[in-house]
Amino acid sequence: MNTPRVDLYSDTQTWPSTGMRDAIANAEVGDEQRGEDPTVNRLQEMVAELLGKEAALFLPSGTMCNQIALRVWGRPGAEVILDQTAHPIHFEGGGPAALSGLMVRPVAGERGIFTADQVASAIRPEGLRHLPQSAILSIEQTSNLGGGAVWPLEGIEAVAEVAHGRGLKVHMDGARLPNAVVASGVAARDFSAPCDSVWIDLSKGLGCPVGAVLAGPAAFIEEAFRCKHQFGGAMRQAGIIAAAGVYALEHNVERLAEDHANARALAEGLAATDGILLDLETVETNMVYFDVEDATMSAPTMCKALETEHGVRMGALDDKTIRAVTHLDVAADDITVALNAIRKLLAA
Ligand SMILES: Cc1ncc(COP(=O)(O)O)c(C=O)c1O
Incomplete structure (x- = not known):
């Protein structure tokens, strides 16, 4: 792969x-x-x-x-x-x-x-x-x-x-x-x-x-x-x-603040997306957990489509919940790519 x-x-x-x-x-x-x-x-x-x-x-x-x-x-x-x-x-x-x-x-x-x-x-x-x-x-x-x-x-x-x-x-x-x-x-x-x-x-x-x-x-x-x-x-x-x-x-310690800012930007974008459930209060560091609330798509299906169709990888924890984690090889632009990919999949 x-x-x-x-x-x-x-x-x-x-x-x-x-x-x-x-x-x-x-x-x-x-x-x-x-x-x-x-x-x-x-x-x-x-x-x-x-x-x-x-x-x-x-x-x-x-x-x-x-x-x-x-x-x-x-x-x-x-x-x-x-x-x-x-x-x-x-x-x-x-x-x-x-x-x-x-x-x-x-x-x-x-x-x-x-x-x-x-x-x-x-x-x-x-x-x-x-x-x-x-x-x-x-x-x-x-x-x-x-x-x-x-x-x-x-x-x-x-x-x-x-x-x-x-x-x-x-x-x-x-x-x-x-x-x-x-x-x-x-x-x-x-x-x-x-x-x-x-x-x-x-x-x-x-x-x-x-x-x-x-x-x-x-x-x-x-x-x-x-x-x-x-x-x-x-x-x-x-x-x-x-x-x-x-x-x-x-x-690489101080720069973790960038990962936290990227996680926050991802979380805010997801929270404003129809079909996604996310409580912004739960995003404190570099991890973003969210639920897919879409009748036609489970979390594993979304993760598979994200990866194969858009080159974006996240992890499904169960049928509903997805985990995304930011790190030093994720830039602010990548967050936009990930958000656009999720929105496209939900709109399709
Ligand atoms: C909370 C926590 N503890 C321990 C570990 C294990 O670390 P390692 O992968 O270096 O064995 C992990 C790895 O994901 C973790 O998230």
């Missing part, structure tokens, strides 16, 4: 820029598995500093960040509390059970965001041997299936206080934490402060081809490195890919 002209399928659909490719080509490298790759070490130091944690660890993917954090903080038979839409429940191949023997305890949040009261009720009471024990609370910033919703700082502080008070560890899946930072003006280290562990993805809004960085206390990161090795994630001259991450942190 040809590459779509306008790819709004996900913010993972970015190609490394020329500047990033130059950084990759010129990267200083060493043996990462032995802690000797200067570029990996630099990236880890940058992320530890950014997130206000003692140490950080470069990993191949965000999924591995989640799975390693759950493994280090959890134990077989214990529970991790997460929103019912959370990534580790739906899109990590059953990893919590397969790799750490963990149970998941889903909470019914509002667009991926739940309350301190909900956490208090989800935590298992102590002293009852027949119950699983609650070990970890995990929150997703921003919430992916919540439409890119930003957890407010006070919300994070409130749920973390309850969890810590009952002896749980708090983990943040920060796949899109930089989007939350740019949208809210709250610093990454402030969002991270109530959490014991936190990670950011390099291969989403930041535009790298690969990688994610997990941060936390030094002892946690030491144990995380052991798991990384066990899972086969330790690398050799990984500075080649870490250089993209260093470049992205220096060049």
